[in-house]
Amino acid sequence: MxxxxxxxxxxxxxxxxxxxxxxxxxxxxxxxxxxxxxxxxxxxxxxxxxxxxxxxxxxxxxxxxxxxxVKPNLDTAYYEFHATPGPKIAKIAFYSYWIGWDKKGREVREPLALDGKESVDGLRELLKRPVYVVENSQQLTAWLCNWYGVALVSEELAHDSFREKFDRQRLVDENVNMALVRAQRENYDDNMAT
Incomplete structure (x- = not known):
């Protein structure tokens, strides 16, 4: 509020x-x-x-x-997050980049920093629905609990609020068996991750 x-x-x-x-x-x-x-x-x-x-x-x-x-602050990076209602808490997905494979052959991805100004204009035009610019904890809470949808979250707030999304390097297996990767049959057409 x-x-x-x-x-x-x-x-x-x-x-x-x-x-x-x-x-x-x-x-x-x-x-x-x-x-x-x-x-x-x-x-x-x-x-x-x-x-x-x-x-x-x-x-x-x-x-x-x-x-x-509102337009994003030009002096900071933003991260694209998607929130959908869940049974108890919102389900969160994010625009990401690939950092490796885990020991079971699944992709490991982390959030990708975006230029907020270009991203918000493009997303608002493409999606034809609200794309929120979230820059403080009150806005984040309102988005996660009431509005849902797509939000560009400022860098510091994203790192503070979604630490586990940025700490995935520890999951990467340097010696993954590529047979496991092929067996996963994951769809690699999308840069969204959870």
Whole structure:
């Protein structure tokens, strides 16, 4: 959930990139109206007075729209992750590169660092559905527990949150039996791994 100031910042950003006609202030007022407020000052004074559940709903909706619209920071790498609902926790897959074979002849893969700006534009155009840019732990939790789908996760957050995905070199067998590799009959057409 966003804090109050995060909500204000998100409204301003969403207004800036919106298709609404008018001045920047008029665009902000239009964005505020989407959430049941008459104008920006009404949002600023009314948001802190809302019951916790209503604030949480608005905050989470704003966070989702913000993450689906924002462009990645140009100074950091990002990793592409896919989350789908699971019985208890989200199932996670990631765009990866091959690092070797394990002792049973299966591929071992680790997440591949991507240029966030190029990746998000390409994915958003290709997939025709939200591609979230996730840069902090609140956004990560919301994505994993509520939104699912595709996210570009910033480098530091990805390494902190998905350590086991980046620590797979230990699984590589330098002397793997290639007969085991052929026996696995894995499909190598895809760079997605779990």
């Amino acid at each position: 966003f804090a109050f100031q995060d909500c204000i910042t998100s409204i301003k950003y969403l207004a800036k990139i919106s298709d609404y006609e008018g001045t920047h202030c008029q665009k902000i007022d239009k964005c505020c109206q989407e959430y049941g407020f008459n104008h920006y000052n009404d949002l600023r004074s009314g948001l802190p007075e809302l019951p916790t559940d209503r604030f949480a709903n608005i905050s989470l909706t704003l966070m989702r729209k913000y993450c689906a619209a």
